[in-house]
Amino acid sequence: MIAYTLNFTNIHSTAAPPEPHSESSVPSRSIPRSRVSIRNVEIGGDGFVVIAGPCAVESDEQIQASAELVAAHGVQVLRGGAFKARTSPYTFQGLGLDGVKLMRDAADRCGLPMITEVLSERDVESMLSFVDAFQVGSRNMDNTALLKLLGQVDKPILLKRGFAATIKEWLLAAEYIVVGGNEQVVLCERGIRTFSSETRFTLDLAGALYARQQTRFPVVIDPSHATGNPQLIPPLAAATLAAGLDGLMVEVHPHPEAALSDADQALTPDLFANMMEQLRRFASAAGRPFAR
Amino acid sequence: MIAYTLNFTNIHSTAAPPEPHSESSVPSRSIPRSRVSIRNVEIGGDGFVVIAGPCAVESDEQIQASAELVAAHGVQVLRGGAFKARTSPYTFQGLGLDGVKLMRDAADRCGLPMITEVLSERDVESMLSFVDAFQVGSRNMDNTALLKLLGQVDKPILLKRGFAATIKEWLLAAEYIVVGGNEQVVLCERGIRTFSSETRFTLDLAGALYARQQTRFPVVIDPSHATGNPQLIPPLAAATLAAGLDGLMVEVHPHPEAALSDADQALTPDLFANMMEQLRRFASAAGRPFAR
């Protein structure tokens, strides 16, 4: 028989389940902020954190070049997809656990912590010794079986908002993790699905701000999936910082035109460099620590 | 190690993966219709099939009374939830496998096949010997890990449309099942999430018709979750039949006021009886076999 909850090497000592948040309460600054550390990188403190990397891990060379690129500009956490949630089963599904290992190597060589998405309950255990944090994608925000399992893991979980989830549903999805004993939750807004079709999704910056008022968890923004338009990412990154949110997750590719997935969505190295430079100026104006 | 794909007793002999459907093709009646049998009940043929039962299995008495009620009115398949996908981890999560077994007994005593929702990859195997068909809920339509696993099962899969999924995404989710070798897919429209808040979701009857034109799979409608309003269910059931769709899935409870979940959404026995009577008249006018 399978005993998922027993044979984790990294199992969280299950404390008493915390009190659920009240969704009906009015926004309050009195909720103590939670600080979540992906290895040595603290999210939810004073600083503004940038998580960056390619949409998908494609090869050793590609993820290595990506890690070097983002590290060179002060990014604090490497991202990349190994298990890919694709709309069609007939498209590239990612390199799987091999991709996770390639990413681990690249991150280590650049001295970065790394985060990658988990799609299946059956992959949690095997990924556990390679990743610094798990990402739950928008399409799995309602996968309560996966969330419950991640509640037993002692690693941070970046929980993307379902693209049709209300703020209340998002916060309750976080509770599915918390109820198992894992308090290390980072929320990530990545765009909601609306009638508006000129951007891929509609980035709900106001919703992210509201979520942050309603909960103790840090909230970061992913403008890459929200818009699918690299030209819009730098101004939205600056907006994220100015609005006082905790960080940013963006897709950047050393050679976007050759990417195996979401090729037209990734920042080019040039746009990325400009964005980081602009963020540095606004962070300084806001008095917030930024980058490495 | 876990080898989900090996130890199913009911494993499907994996055929060559079928050609994917082309989503760009114009609607065509020339796609040969697929007929899916839940035991002896054929969905997708000439007849109009009704699947009914309570939102959740609550007790032996309740599911037994429910099965008797629906059987008495000619319903062909019993439905009921044992593993419940709830928004909050702090609400009733269902009776789990015990609920599945109670439902199996009730169905058998009334001579009905039964269908229930699966939430976790880890439950598929244990449910396999009890259920006649698996339901994948709206919140798991994008759970590709679960879909791939169900592609290896030799049971019909009722795939609800994600409440924010396009028709194309819904049909491609079905392909995640088909690609594993399981062609027994029934599509179920259950309402999409829109700005409109006077009904719980917005039933997309036109989308269901369009989906049926684009694919070979039968398409049924769930007006209970779409509206959350029992007064609207009978006219929408009649509309479903008149529009030429393949069937209906509704929630009915012997005592709705005492239901443990979605209490205000279930048909009362009286509304249910009237609905079945009206459906019988329209089925006759449309020349379609109806009920047992």
Place this chain on the structure above:
Amino acid sequence: MIAYTLNFTNIHSTAAPPEPHSESSVPSRSIPRSRVSIRNVEIGGDGFVVIAGPCAVESDEQIQASAELVAAHGVQVLRGGAFKARTSPYTFQGLGLDGVKLMRDAADRCGLPMITEVLSERDVESMLSFVDAFQVGSRNMDNTALLKLLGQVDKPILLKRGFAATIKEWLLAAEYIVVGGNEQVVLCERGIRTFSSETRFTLDLAGALYARQQTRFPVVIDPSHATGNPQLIPPLAAATLAAGLDGLMVEVHPHPEAALSDADQALTPDLFANMMEQLRRFASAAGRPFAR
């Protein structure tokens, strides 16, 4: 100076303003139904009424052929657009008042009442002697200045639901007409704007049913604008009848391929004839008078 409220030849004697409907009340069948007559055609009684015609009046020949086509199949009211609400100012804007007059002639020759859309406060007076009913389009549902003016007219007003309006907003828009003294309001659901892009809009049949429960006004459905797909119109027309709504408004063109606007949305004469035939059968099964 302009005194719009004085020089109408057809002015309604202003009665005391009626009580507003309460939107918070639960659905009730006890609201007495309103019956609205477009000349001799009663909407909101036992019968099922079909309003049909081309998207736009294009020429004397075209509107005459359209009127003959719809009259031949028993349609009770002729529709057609003379003032057209187009997204772009650089596309065909309709024939204006000349189009209204052509339509009046065609309707008279076929013995049909007619309805057409009004776009501007400044056109109400000049249209008044030619039309049997005014249509307010989806894009003008919130044009309260126009609604207030139509409240002073003694002609029926078909008020389309704004494609982003809640039911409550729709019913309150109707009150803007009623408050001026004109109780002859027919509501028309024509699809709402959602993320779903495979149909032009999302037909909200459940919302239309809910609206009918909440108000005394008749409710009809326009599946042409809702879907933009002629293949979907006949099944949705049948669904409208089976659901118990009051009528249907559809676009049909004698030669759709040559239409100046919405060419790909109009029913062909063949599809239209089949639809009317099928409606006749369902109306008979439902015991409802149908067609002329």
Place this chain on the structure above:
Amino acid sequence: MIAYTLNFTNIHSTAAPPEPHSESSVPSRSIPRSRVSIRNVEIGGDGFVVIAGPCAVESDEQIQASAELVAAHGVQVLRGGAFKARTSPYTFQGLGLDGVKLMRDAADRCGLPMITEVLSERDVESMLSFVDAFQVGSRNMDNTALLKLLGQVDKPILLKRGFAATIKEWLLAAEYIVVGGNEQVVLCERGIRTFSSETRFTLDLAGALYARQQTRFPVVIDPSHATGNPQLIPPLAAATLAAGLDGLMVEVHPHPEAALSDADQALTPDLFANMMEQLRRFASAAGRPFAR
């Protein structure tokens, strides 16, 4: 007869209609920016412009106090509603032309230009000598009759995005003004209607950026109507500036708790002062002129 296009005292000399914008073109910075002046206040240049005032003009005292408040903090343009687009005809409809005159007086005494909403074609002429700019509200973005009329006026038009309008539809609505000869258009994003209900609407900051890339017109943001939540307005104002947009329109009331409409949406004087202070810092970091 009415000859709206003739008897304006301020009539625009009708130039040849400009070329329509191409919506299919890729975003380009090469479109020359249009600069629109509301009297002496230029929108669309280097500076960041703040337009502020109460939701509605309620009395001489209230609009005077509002004008003094906003002027004291460096706001460049006074806003306020005299003709109010209310959902229900049974609620406060505004003071009408009397409100416009009160606002004119208050603006003059504080040396500010002013802008107010026009709801009816029949009010354009009488408002013309009192206002510095016309606002077209979200609910009238599709009122093409009104837009065409405003195309003949020689005053700036602030065109709010319809809350269910695509960017393309918004830009084409602007063309309805331009085609008449009035190039002085400012676009204003004020939130779109989505499923998300925790904020009143969903502010589409990315859409506003995209619109600005696609057109020559300045683009400003209204976070008051977008969120209906004063706590969210200051961070969204900072985001607007950091994202590089042209300005801001916000509601502020000297005594929000006593406001006759949208009382819970207005900034308090304290929140407003803090917001202006923060904007000043970010404007300085961005090297943009700000406030008077």
